[in-house]
Amino acid sequence: xxxxxxxxxxxxxxxxxxxxxxLAIGADLLAxxxxxxxxxxxxxxxxxxxxxxxxxxxxxxxxxAAVLRQRFDQLAxxxxxxxxxxxxxxxxxxxxxxxDRIPERFRGLSARVGESLxxxxxxxxxxxxxxxxxxxxxxxxxxxxxxxxxxxxxVELLGVVAAxxxxxxxxxxxxxxxDVILRGLRT
Amino acid sequence: xxxxxxxxxxxxxxxxxxxxxxLAIGADLLAxxxxxxxxxxxxxxxxxxxxxxxxxxxxxxxxxAAVLRQRFDQLAxxxxxxxxxxxxxxxxxxxxxxxDRIPERFRGLSARVGESLxxxxxxxxxxxxxxxxxxxxxxxxxxxxxxxxxxxxxVELLGVVAAxxxxxxxxxxxxxxxDVILRGLRT
Numbered sequence: 001x002x003x004x005x006x007x008x009x010x011x012x013x014x015x016x017x018x019x020x021x022x023l024a025i026g027a028d029l030l031a032x033x034x035x036x037x038x039x040x041x042x043x044x045x046x047x048x049x050x051x052x053x054x055x056x057x058x059x060x061x062x063x064x065a066a067v068l069r070q071r072f073d074q075l076a077x078x079x080x081x082x083x084x085x086x087x088x089x090x091x092x093x094x095x096x097x098x099x100d101r102i103p104e105r106f107r108g109l110s111a112r113v114g115e116s117l118x119x120x121x122x123x124x125x126x127x128x129x130x131x132x133x134x135x136x137x138x139x140x141x142x143x144x145x146x147x148x149x150x151x152x153x154x155v156e157l158l159g160v161v162a163a164x165x166x167x168x169x170x171x172x173x174x175x176x177x178x179d180v181i182l183r184g185l186r187t
Numbered sequence: 188x189x190x191x192x193x194x195x196x197x198x199x200x201x202x203x204x205x206x207x208x209x210l211a212i213g214a215d216l217l218a219x220x221x222x223x224x225x226x227x228x229x230x231x232x233x234x235x236x237x238x239x240x241x242x243x244x245x246x247x248x249x250x251x252a253a254v255l256r257q258r259f260d261q262l263a264x265x266x267x268x269x270x271x272x273x274x275x276x277x278x279x280x281x282x283x284x285x286x287d288r289i290p291e292r293f294r295g296l297s298a299r300v301g302e303s304l305x306x307x308x309x310x311x312x313x314x315x316x317x318x319x320x321x322x323x324x325x326x327x328x329x330x331x332x333x334x335x336x337x338x339x340x341x342v343e344l345l346g347v348v349a350a351x352x353x354x355x356x357x358x359x360x361x362x363x364x365x366d367v368i369l370r371g372l373r374t
Contacts, residue, residue, distance in 0.1 A: 149366075149367070149370075151363070151366075152367065156352075156355050156363070156364070157364075159352045159354070159355065160351060160352060160355070160364045160367070163350045163351065163352050164347060164350065165343075165346045165347060165350050167346070168343050168346065168347070176338070176343070177343070177344075177347045179336075179338075179371070180336070180339070180347070180368060180371035180372060181367060181368070181371055182371070183336075183370065183371040183372075183373070184366070184367035184368055184369070184370040184371025184372075185367060185370075185371075186370070
């Protein structure tokens with residue numbers, strides 16, 4: 001009954017489940033503590049052994065990099081979906097609202113973590129490139145349709161939104177001035 | 188011919204001239220070097236003796252405080268003039284463009300310098316209050332005339348404008364995204 005396949009599958013599913021749990025808890029603790037998040041606490045809260053934690057993430061920075069990559073990839077996917085599912089200006093607005101809710105403590109981590117993992121093939125410093133490219137496609141479509149000002153550069157705009165003051169945010173992390181920016185983008 | 192008055196007047200005029208020259212050079216060097224500006228260099232460039240420099244400004248922080256106070260007071264005066272000379276929305280736009288051109292290096296200095304001069308009666312920490320109050324009058328008039336969104340708070344808005352990224356500025360110090368903010372303020 002027990003073929004190699006049936007023996008391997010549950011292991012893989014377990015490994016994936018552990019990885020997902022560690023990543024989810026890692027994201028929570030990163031949002032709460034920033035780059036100094038208590039690393040082994042991630043395993044404890046995820047109810048996963050320390051050995052499993054270290055097998056998936058040799059260092060805290062590997063975990064942080066994986067959390068950032070996941071968030072950036074989700075945002076890239078969201079941009080691709082919005083590109084085909086709604087009007088260009090609505091897509092830009094909805095996507096920038098999502099981007100604006102990236103937890104404050106995630107910001108500025110990419111460069112630091114990317115540096116410490118410079119020898120890693122999955123360097124986090126390049127992790128946000130797909131997200132930036134996907135957002136650029138949204139902006140350029142909206143500009144082609146004359147729904148967004150021509151003088152706006154997508155990557156610069158992300159810098160402006162990311163710089164909105166931390167103190168002026170609602171409980172869900174949205175800046176109370178994101179509406180001013182979105183209104184200001186219109187032609 | 189030489190009355191006490193004629194003897195005193197040139198001295199006062201000289202003192203004022205020296206003070207103004209030190210303040211102007213101080214503003215230039217502060218914009219260039221930030222809080223670590225070379226203090227005695229101010230006297231050299233202004234062609235004023237070191238003794239005179241130290242008589243007007245006992246420490247570098249006293250000079251920085253005076254430069255900041257002067258800039259904030261100029262902006263307060265400009266707001267008061269705009270309040271009566273143009274439309275509320277135009278006044279808000281013109282004034283925010285001036286505020287946006289405050290040199291990058293001046294930002295964040297108020298708190299630090301204010302702290303070091305806490306025993307000084309002319310504490311710089313309160314120096315920007317008249318400017319904030321004058322801008323609030325502009326915003327509230329524009330809101331009463333329904334030319335600016337109701338959900339904008341004047342002091343918060345200054346925080347948003349001051350946070351516009353340093354890297355996205357033209358040669359005159361204007362943010363290339365101030366237009367997005369100004370457009371976004373409209374009702």
